[in-house]
Amino acid sequence: MKYLRYTMILMGILVFGCKPPEARKPVTQNSGSFINESIQRNKQLVAQEEAQILEIIERDSINDYITSENGFWYYYTKRSTDSLNTYTPKFGDVVEFDYSIKSLAGQDIYAEGELATKNYAIDKEELFGGLREGLKLMKEGEVVTFIFPSHKAFGYYGDKNKIGTNIPIIAKVTLHLITEETNKNNND
Template sequence: MKTLNLLLLVLFVVGCKTPEARRPVSQSSGSYIDESVERNKEMIAKEEDYIKKVMGANSDTQYLTSADGFWYYYNEKSTDSLNTRTPQFGDVVVFDYSISSIEGEPIYAEGEKPTREYAIDKEKLFTGLRQGLKLMKEGETVSFLFPSHKAFGYYGDKDKIGSNAPIMAKVTLHTIKEESNNEINN
């Protein structure tokens, strides 16, 4: 009986021991992430320098710089003083676009991509085009020069656009329907 009581006492003492935290098998100092950030900064700087070089070679075109980190120029600009509205969140826009390399080599030629209807910031669209559409008015055609991180990034479009490829997109905005007139309202 004494042995049974002693055994129960030992089990009780061992069972009441607080659990110890397990240590990770390997610890990371964060240097991989820091190196990746530096590589990305260098890549973006090289892309932007190259885009600026291409723009410099085309000195007869007046390029504008967006606050969102890309460049653009007007192929057709609206001269109608009553046409001042640009798309806002939730508005539905109808547009056509083509995509080429920064040098102008076609990737998706005009007419290859179908006319698109898009609810501003409510549907998926690559970052640069989503931001570029917000700068346009009905009837305008604009060419945008996007660094890869504003286009299709690391993965490309998994078809014709490769990894980390800067692109040029020529976009024609046909119509803007205000959100209150949309059938897409939530």
């Protein structure tokens, strides 16, 4: 009798314990409000930074600023007047340049000479977005001052050294040398 009882209990467990798994319902549902709030915060930040930059440009009666289609502003401190010097760097070219960085208030973050001369292969190495695009506008020997909003500079993370979160910057760049990529296609 005990044997029959244990068999019945075991059979009951097997029959009722072997049902298919049920999908669990989420405890909370995310409506995407965090992402929408983040988008709004970023739009406000960009608008504030652009207002600051445009105010700086308006007060500067000495320099002629150019608005880049890439979302930053710049002016030439030294422009190439050589009619033979028309080449601007393309993908894969290596450029040698120096740069310094200031805050929008004009305070040195990295003074001239503080950063080592850099060699950079255009679009093949890491460099912050604004400078990567700015170098493509320059010719050998030119000196250009760029004003980058934070999203074109070091963005949310900063440079993990002297530039903090969401800091717009002024970068003065001197392009010394452009070395064209040697294995370019001759059909260009």
